[in-house]
Amino acid sequence: MPDSSAVEHGASVAAEHEEHPAYLRHHFESTEQQADATNFAMWLFLLTEIMFFGGLFTAYLIYRNWYYQAFVAASHQLSIPLGGFNTLLLIVSSFTMAMGVWCAETRRKSGLVLCLCMTLVLGLGFLGVKSVEYREKFEKHHVPSYHYSLNSFLDPDSDEAAKAAGDKPLPLDVARHTEVYFSLYFAMTGMHALHMIIGVGILVFMIFRAQAGAYTTGHVTFVENFGLYWHFVDIIWIFLFPLLYLISRH
Amino acid sequence: MSESTIVKLPDQSTARIPKMNYLSKENGILSWLLTGDHKRIAILYLISLSFFFFIGGALAGLIRLELLTPQADLMATDTYNKVFTMHGVIMIFFFLVPSVPATLGNFLIPMMIGAKDLALPKINLLSWYLYMAGGLLALYTMATGGVDTGWTFTTPLSTHYVNTNVLTTGLAAFIAGFSSIFTGLNFIVTIHKMRAPGMTWFKLPLFVWAHYAASVLMVLATPVVAIAIVLVALERTIGIGVFDPTKGGDPILFQHLFWFYSHPAVYIMILPGMGVISEVISTFSRKRVFGYTAVAFSSVAIAIFGFFVWAHHMFIMGISNYAVLVFSLLTMLVAVPSAIKIFNWTFTLYKGSITFETPMIYAFGFMGLFTIGGLTGVFLGVSGTDIHLTETYFIVAHFHFVMVGGMLMAFLSGIHFWWPKMTGRMYPEKISQLAAVVTFIGFNFTFFPQFILGTLGMPRRYASYPPEFQILNVFSTAGATILGVGYLLPVLYLVWSLRYGKIAGNNPWQATGLEWQTQSPPLTENFVKMPIMDHDVYDYEWLEAQQEKEKEVASA
Ligand code: HEM
Ligand SMILES: [Cu+2]
Numbered sequence: 001m002p003d004s005s006a007v008e009h010g011a012s013v014a015a016e017h018e019e020h021p022a023y024l025r026h027h028f029e030s031t032e033q034q035a036d037a038t039n040f041a042m043w044l045f046l047l048t049e050i051m052f053f054g055g056l057f058t059a060y061l062i063y064r065n066w067y068y069q070a071f072v073a074a075s076h077q078l079s080i081p082l083g084g085f086n087t088l089l090l091i092v093s094s095f096t097m098a099m100g101v102w103c104a105e106t107r108r109k110s111g112l113v114l115c116l117c118m119t120l121v122l123g124l125g126f127l128g129v130k131s132v133e134y135r136e137k138f139e140k141h142h143v144p145s146y147h148y149s150l151n152s153f154l155d156p157d158s159d160e161a162a163k164a165a166g167d168k169p170l171p172l173d174v175a176r177h178t179e180v181y182f183s184l185y186f187a188m189t190g191m192h193a194l195h196m197i198i199g200v201g202i203l204v205f206m207i208f209r210a211q212a213g214a215y216t217t218g219h220v221t222f223v224e225n226f227g228l229y230w231h232f233v234d235i236i237w238i239f240l241f242p243l244l245y246l247i248s249r250h
Numbered sequence: 251m252s253e254s255t256i257v258k259l260p261d262q263s264t265a266r267i268p269k270m271n272y273l274s275k276e277n278g279i280l281s282w283l284l285t286g287d288h289k290r291i292a293i294l295y296l297i298s299l300s301f302f303f304f305i306g307g308a309l310a311g312l313i314r315l316e317l318l319t320p321q322a323d324l325m326a327t328d329t330y331n332k333v334f335t336m337h338g339v340i341m342i343f344f345f346l347v348p349s350v351p352a353t354l355g356n357f358l359i360p361m362m363i364g365a366k367d368l369a370l371p372k373i374n375l376l377s378w379y380l381y382m383a384g385g386l387l388a389l390y391t392m393a394t395g396g397v398d399t400g401w402t403f404t405t406p407l408s409t410h411y412v413n414t415n416v417l418t419t420g421l422a423a424f425i426a427g428f429s430s431i432f433t434g435l436n437f438i439v440t441i442h443k444m445r446a447p448g449m450t451w452f453k454l455p456l457f458v459w460a461h462y463a464a465s466v467l468m469v470l471a472t473p474v475v476a477i478a479i480v481l482v483a484l485e486r487t488i489g490i491g492v493f494d495p496t497k498g499g500d501p502i503l504f505q506h507l508f509w510f511y512s513h514p515a516v517y518i519m520i521l522p523g524m525g526v527i528s529e530v531i532s533t534f535s536r537k538r539v540f541g542y543t544a545v546a547f548s549s550v551a552i553a554i555f556g557f558f559v560w561a562h563h564m565f566i567m568g569i570s571n572y573a574v575l576v577f578s579l580l581t582m583l584v585a586v587p588s589a590i591k592i593f594n595w596t597f598t599l600y601k602g603s604i605t606f607e608t609p610m611i612y613a614f615g616f617m618g619l620f621t622i623g624g625l626t627g628v629f630l631g632v633s634g635t636d637i638h639l640t641e642t643y644f645i646v647a648h649f650h651f652v653m654v655g656g657m658l659m660a661f662l663s664g665i666h667f668w669w670p671k672m673t674g675r676m677y678p679e680k681i682s683q684l685a686a687v688v689t690f691i692g693f694n695f696t697f698f699p700q701f702i703l704g705t706l707g708m709p710r711r712y713a714s715y716p717p718e719f720q721i722l723n724v725f726s727t728a729g730a731t732i733l734g735v736g737y738l739l740p741v742l743y744l745v746w747s748l749r750y751g752k753i754a755g756n757n758p759w760q761a762t763g764l765e766w767q768t769q770s771p772p773l774t775e776n777f778v779k780m781p782i783m784d785h786d787v788y789d790y791e792w793l794e795a796q797q798e799k800e801k802e803v804a805s806a
Pocket of ligand 1: 517564582624631652
C-alpha cells in the first residue's frame with residue numbers, strides 16, 4: 001500500500017493553499033487525506049462483510065457437497081425467471097448508482113437526485129420480487145420448520161416445478177436434507193435482503209440530502225462510499241444467484 | 251543499577267496542571283457523551299470497562315465461593331452454570347477484548363503516530379455506544395434469568411436444550427462484536443493514513459504494531475462469529491437446520507465458525523498487552539527494544555498464524571485424525587512468535603539500567619505468567635496430552651494465566667504507565683508497588699493449584715467435585731481473595747490521585763514516545779504543531795540531547 005506518501009503529500013498540499021473547505025474535519029491535513037482515509041475505511045468494512053457472508057458460503061459449499069441430490073432437487077423449486085429478473089434489476093441499479101456518483105463528482109444536482117431515485121426504485125423492485133418468491137415458499141411449505149413438507153421431493157409429479165425439471169422421487173432420508181438447502185436459502189438471501197433494506201434506508205436519507213445540495217459541492221465521499229456498498233451488495237447477489245438457482249440445472 | 255528511579259517530576263511548589271487540556275476544554279455531561287475526541291472516548295471506555303470488570307469479578311467470587319466445598323451448596327447447580335457463563339461472557343466480550351485497545355489504544359495511537367485524532371472520530375464514538383448497548387443488554391439478560399451455555403454457546407445445547415436467554419446474550423455479543431470491528435477498522439485506517447511526516451512504519455512504537463496486528467484480527471475474524479450467532483439465533487427462533495443434526499445439519503460446523511473467531515480472539519486479547527509490555531520494558535531499562543523488527547513482525551506473524559490453528563479447540567469433537575495432526579503442528583508453530591517476544595524483552599533487560607516502578611513490576615509479572623500460560627498452551631496443542639487435559643481445570647488455568655496473568659497485568663501496567671499522561675498526575679508509587687506484588691501473589695495462589703487439579707482430572711464447569719480435591723480448591727479460593735484486594739487497591743488510590751497525586755509534568759518517565767513530548771494532560775488536538783519524526787524510535791540519546799537543548803534555552 002503506497003500510503004506513507006499520502007501523509008507527506010497531504011501535508012504539502014495543505015501548505016500550498018491555506019484556506020480549507022468547510023467539510024474538512026479538523027483532524028485531517030487536507031481533503032485528499034480525508035477522502036483517502038474514508039475510502040480506505042469503506043473498503044475495510046466491505047472486507048468484514050466478505051468474511052460475514054464467507055461463513056454462509058462455506059456452509060453452503062459443505063452441505064452441497066454432502067447432500068448433492070437433495071440440493072439439486074430443492075434448487076429446482078426456485079424460479080429462474082424471477083431470480084433472473086431480480087439479477088437484471090440489481091445490475092441496472094448498480095449502473096444508476098455509478099451514474100449517481102458521476103453526477104455528484106461533476107456537480108449535477110438534479111442528475112444525482114434522479115439517479116438515486118432510480119436506484120431506490122430498482123432496489124425496492126428487487127425486494128418486492130423477493131417477497132413474492134418468499135411467499136411462494138410459504139405456500140408450498142418449503143420454509144424450514146414451518147410445517148415443512150417433503151411432498152415436492154417424495155412425489156415430484158404432484159409438483160409443477162419438480163415435474164418441469166424432470167425430477168425423480170427421492171428416498172425419504174435423502175429428501176429430508178432439502179430442509180438444509182432451504183435453511184441456507186433463507187439465511188443467505190435473508191442476510192442479503194437485510195443489506196438491501198439497510199441500503200434502501202440510506203438511499204432515502206441521501207435523496208433528501210442530495211436535494212438540499214449536500215453532495216454537489218465537491219464533497220462526494222459519502223456518495224462514493226455508499227456506491228461501494230451498493231455494488232458490494234449487488235456482487236453478493238451475483239454469487240447467490242448462480243449458487244442457489246442455476247448451478248443444478250442441466 | 252545506578253539510580254533507584256527514573257522519575258523526574260517538575261518542582262511541585264510551582265508546577266500546575268496546564269489550564270488548557272482535553273479535560274478542561276468543555277464541561278458538562280453532553281460534552282462527554284457527544285465527544286469526538288479519542289482521548290475522551292478512551293476515558294469513557296475506561297470507566298465503563300472497569301464497571302464491567304467488577305461485575306465479572308463479583309461473579310468469579312461466587313464461583314470460587316461455591317467451589318470452597320466439594321458439595322454444591324451455595325447455589326443450585328443450574329444457577330452455578332449461569333454464573334460461570336455470565337462471568338465468561340462479561341469478562342471476554344466486555345472486558346478483555348476491548349480492554350487495552352479501547353482505552354490505551356484509543357488514547358495513545360493517534361498521539362504515538364503524531365496525529366490529531368483517529369481517522370474516524372464519529373465511528374469511534376459509535377463503537378463506544380455499541381459497546382454500552384451490548385453491555386447493558388448482557389446485564390439485562392443477567393437480571394432476567396441469565397444464560398447457561400458457557401461463553402462458547404455450544405450447539406445443539408444452545409439451540410435446542412436450554413430455555414435461558416441465549417438470544418439476548420447472543421445479540422449482546424453480536425453488538426459488542428461490531429463495536430470491536432469498528433475499533434479495529436479505525437486503528438488500521440489511522441495507522442495507514444494519519445502518520446506524521448517522517449513517521450515511517452519502522453519508526454512506529456511496538457505498541458502501534460501490536461495494535462495493528464490485533465486490529466487485523468478484529469476486522470477479519472469478528473464477522474465470522476457474527477454470522478455464527480445469527481445462525482444460532484435463526485435456529486432457535488424459526489428452526490432452520492444448519493447446525494441441527496436431526497435435519498441433516500452439523501453442530502461441528504458451528505464449532506468451526508465459532509473457533510475461527512474465538513481463537514484469533516485470544517490474540518486480540520493478548521497482542522495489545524504485548525504492545526504495552528514493549529513500551530514499558532524499554533522505558534524502564536533505558537534501552538531500545540532488542541530486535542525491534544523481530545518483535546514487530548512477530549505481532550504480524552501471530553496475527554497470520556492465529557488464523558490457522560482454530561481446530562485445536564476441537565480435538566475431541568470428532569474431526570478427522572489428519573486435521574488433528576495438522577492443527578496440532580500449526581498450534582506449536584504459533585507459540586514461536588510469542589516466544590520471540592519473550593526472548594527479545596529479556597535481551598532488552600540484559601545490561602539495561604533497570605528500575606522497578608509499578609508498571610515494570612506488572613510487566614515482570616506478565617513475562618513470567620504469560621510464559622507459563624503459553625507453555626501450557628503447547629501441552630494442550632499436543633493432541634495426545636490434550637485428550638487427557640481438555641475440559642479439565644488445566645484449561646481453566648491455562649487461559650487464566652494468559653488472560654489474567656498476561657492481558658490483565660499488561661492492562662494494569664499500561665494504566666499506571668500512562669496515568670500521568672491521561673490525568674496529569676502521578677499515582678502514589680509505594681502503595682501501587684504493593685498492589686502489583688499482591689496481585690502477583692494472589693494470582694499464583696488462585697490459578698497454579700488449578701493446573702494440578704486439572705492434571706488430577708477435575709473437570710471444569712461443575713459445581714461439585716470429589717472431596718480429595720478440596721485442599722487445592724481452598725488454596726485457589728483463598729488466592730482469589732488476595733487477588734480481589736490486589737484489584738481493589740488501584741481503584742482506590744487511582745481515584746485518590748486524581749486530586750492529590752503529584753503533578754507529573756510532560757514526561758515523568760523520560761520516555762521517548764511522541765506522546766510524552768507534549769503536555770499532560772494533552773491538548774484536544776494533542777500537539778501544538780504537527781510533530782516531525784526526525785529521530786529513531788526508542789532513541790534515548792535523542793531525548794537527552796533534546797533535554798539539554800531545552801535547558802540551554804531556559805538558562806539563556
Ligand atoms: C501461546 C500459545 C498458545 C497456545 C499454544 C495455546 C493453545 C491452546 C489450546 C490447544 C487450547 C485448547 C484446549 C482444549 O480445548 O482442549 C487452548 C484453550 C484456550 N486458550 Fe490457549 N493457547 C495459547 C495462547 C493463548 C492466549 C494468548 C490466550 C488468551 C489471551 C489463550 C486463551 C485460551 C482460551 C480462552 C482457551 C479455552 C477456550 C474454552 O474452551 O473455553 N490461549 N489454548
Ligand atoms: Cu486457541
